[in-house]
Amino acid sequence: MLLTMEAKDEATRNAKEYVNEIYETVVKRNPHESEFHQAVLEILHSLVPILAKNPIYQKHSILERIVEPERIISFRVPWVDDQGKVQVNRGFRVQFNSAIGPYKGGLRFHPSVNASIIKFLGFEQIYKNALTGQPIGGGKGGSDFDPKGKSDMEIMRFTQSFMTELYRHIGPDIDVPAGDIGVGGREIGYLFGQYKRIRGGNEAGVLTGKGIGYGGSLARTEATGYGTVYFVQEMLQDKGIELEGSTVVVSGSGNVSIYAIEKVQQLGAQVVACSDSNGYIYDKNGINLDTVKRLKEVEGKRIKEYVEAHPHAEYVEGCTGIWSIPCDIALPCATQNEIDEEAAKQLVANGVKAVAEGANMPSTLEAVDVFLSNDVLFGPAKAANAGGVAVSALEMAQNSSRIAWSFEEVDAKLHDIMKNIYQQSVQAAEEYGYAGNLVIGANIAGFKKVADAMIVQGVI
Numbered sequence: 001m002l003l004t005m006e007a008k009d010e011a012t013r014n015a016k017e018y019v020n021e022i023y024e025t026v027v028k029r030n031p032h033e034s035e036f037h038q039a040v041l042e043i044l045h046s047l048v049p050i051l052a053k054n055p056i057y058q059k060h061s062i063l064e065r066i067v068e069p070e071r072i073i074s075f076r077v078p079w080v081d082d083q084g085k086v087q088v089n090r091g092f093r094v095q096f097n098s099a100i101g102p103y104k105g106g107l108r109f110h111p112s113v114n115a116s117i118i119k120f121l122g123f124e125q126i127y128k129n130a131l132t133g134q135p136i137g138g139g140k141g142g143s144d145f146d147p148k149g150k151s152d153m154e155i156m157r158f159t160q161s162f163m164t165e166l167y168r169h170i171g172p173d174i175d176v177p178a179g180d181i182g183v184g185g186r187e188i189g190y191l192f193g194q195y196k197r198i199r200g201g202n203e204a205g206v207l208t209g210k211g212i213g214y215g216g217s218l219a220r221t222e223a224t225g226y227g228t229v230y231f232v233q234e235m236l237q238d239k240g241i242e243l244e245g246s247t248v249v250v251s252g253s254g255n256v257s258i259y260a261i262e263k264v265q266q267l268g269a270q271v272v273a274c275s276d277s278n279g280y281i282y283d284k285n286g287i288n289l290d291t292v293k294r295l296k297e298v299e300g301k302r303i304k305e306y307v308e309a310h311p312h313a314e315y316v317e318g319c320t321g322i323w324s325i326p327c328d329i330a331l332p333c334a335t336q337n338e339i340d341e342e343a344a345k346q347l348v349a350n351g352v353k354a355v356a357e358g359a360n361m362p363s364t365l366e367a368v369d370v371f372l373s374n375d376v377l378f379g380p381a382k383a384a385n386a387g388g389v390a391v392s393a394l395e396m397a398q399n400s401s402r403i404a405w406s407f408e409e410v411d412a413k414l415h416d417i418m419k420n421i422y423q424q425s426v427q428a429a430e431e432y433g434y435a436g437n438l439v440i441g442a443n444i445a446g447f448k449k450v451a452d453a454m455i456v457q458g459v460i
């Protein structure tokens with residue numbers, strides 16, 4: 001559906017040609033970067049309707065410019081492990097687009113990290129951040145460092161070495177990193193401490209996701225997961241479907257999943273499964289979130305251990321099987337490409353009503369097409385998971401004004417932002433002739449803000 005949009009007229013045919021040309025250049029210039037290609041392909045195709053209606057974007061070569069990062073930094077991260085051996089990892093920061101504000105986006109520490117992964121994440125971040133309505137540009141970074149099995153001191157030494165290079169490229173008004181997979185409160189603490197040592201001053205707004213005791217925002221920890229569920233509420237309400245009483249499957253068991261589960265449970269629905277990178281648990285009585293939090297947030301254990309505390313639950317090795325569990329709502333909150341075409345078909349066959357992406361690009365392009373063509377309510381990542389970065393921007397605002405808001409205040413703002421993102425996406429989809437298609441709606445709404453800002457700022 002997304003990839004096979006019909007060329008209704010001359011303008012649409014031209015826009016399609018423009019998009020294909022840009023996509024070919026991206027593939028040629030960035031060989032072997034399949035995740036980056038995938039993210040670009042999805043966005044470019046969904047922009048055809050706005051490009052066809054507004055030739056100004058092509059006239060100003062906006063696509064040529066927007067697919068090229070403003071800056072890519074790649075660096076060596078040497079550190080000493082507990083055995084006294086020198087280890088070397090690779091660090092990245094992609095400063096993709098600063099048209100509407102300082103670069104903003106998380107850091108991912110995971111062995112799969114490479115230029116393609118960071119560029120796909122950075123590219124998505126541009127539009128996501130624009131949708132929040134906050135003044136933040138798009139960036140992303142990370143390392144192929146694997147935090148699994150590392151001691152606390154190894155994490156600290158690695159993180160300090162990472163910041164020893166990164167510090168010169170960031171700043172509260174330049175580029176503001178935060179967490180992502182493998183980077184949570186502990187890592188942000190070490191990163192902040194090292195930045196402060198090097199810079200010699202307390203620039204609180206240089207990082208977000210900080211601890212509450214040193215400039216963090218209340219509700220930042222919960223924001224991505226809660227925000228995803230607020231987005232689901234909007235999608236369901238529009239169709240008169242109740243969240244209360246429904247059955248939900250949430251993949252992952254990291255920060256996004258845990259707080260998505262918490263909010264779903266608060267709203268009276270039942271989460272029956274969650275997972276980690278080894279396998280998933282199915283608990284027909286409903287997941288006990290205290291156990292998941294203990295295992296993952298406190299003890300750093302595998303999700304497999306859940307069945308020890310709850311012997312009636314089942315553990316299944318491998319991750320994709322989680323999508324064969326019948327549910328009303330599916331929230332992929334683990335990682336990219338975790339739902340392929342087959343998994344999407346399985347969800348549809350089991351009667352899924354809504355899917356919202358808590359992770360970044362968890363559905364393949366083919367899976368998205370399966371959802372859209374079967375009238376499943378589908379909340380794409382850059383809309384559904386924007387709550388995290390939105391509250392990061394609120395953290396920056398609190399740091400600048402030296403005032404801390406209450407949990408309720410931040411949560412209420414987050415709720416409003418998620419409603420607003422939903423409305424913007426619905427309206428843009430309607431305006432450009434694809435009513436109900438939130439992929440097209442979110443991409444167009446986010447793109448328009450960034451592209452318009454780029455035009456008025458000259459050739460940047």
Ligand code: GLU
Pocket residue numbers: 104105106107176177178179180181208360385386388389390392
């Ligand atoms: N890593 C999160 C994301 O994918 C949050 C980024 C941030 O708070 O800057 O949006």
